[in-house]
Amino acid sequence: MPTSFLEIVELPDGRIALRRADDEEELVILDFSESAKEFLQGYHIEVAKAMLNVGVQMAGRLASGDFDDEELPRVLH
Template sequence: MPTAFLEIVELPDGRIVLRRGDDQESLVTLEFSADARAFLQGQQVEVAKAMLNVGVQMAGRLAEGGLLNEEGTRVLH
């Protein structure tokens, strides 16, 4: 994916999306269940930010081939 300004937005229906700053199309969508929202006590946006941050970092590593071990196989844990 080309380098672009990314933004995290909470939509009116409660979904949290990652999208390019110049586009309304979602790249990733997170939706927490009512039980998860209750457990997180209103902090679902902070949890979503952390999840998306790690996801973007992992995508960068994949793009660089950094998730392969010495044998050239992908490590899944």
């Protein structure tokens, strides 16, 4: 993926998207359920920012080869 600035935006339907600043195409979309939004007491956007930030950091580490296979999570839950 070419280097470009990324932005996190709230879409008109309330979903949170990560996209290139110079493109309207979403790279990642997060969609919180209403019950999750209630649980997070309106802080779902901050949680989405944190999730996307860690994801971008991880993608950068994987792309640069700066990641040991031993560190990869084996179980998702």
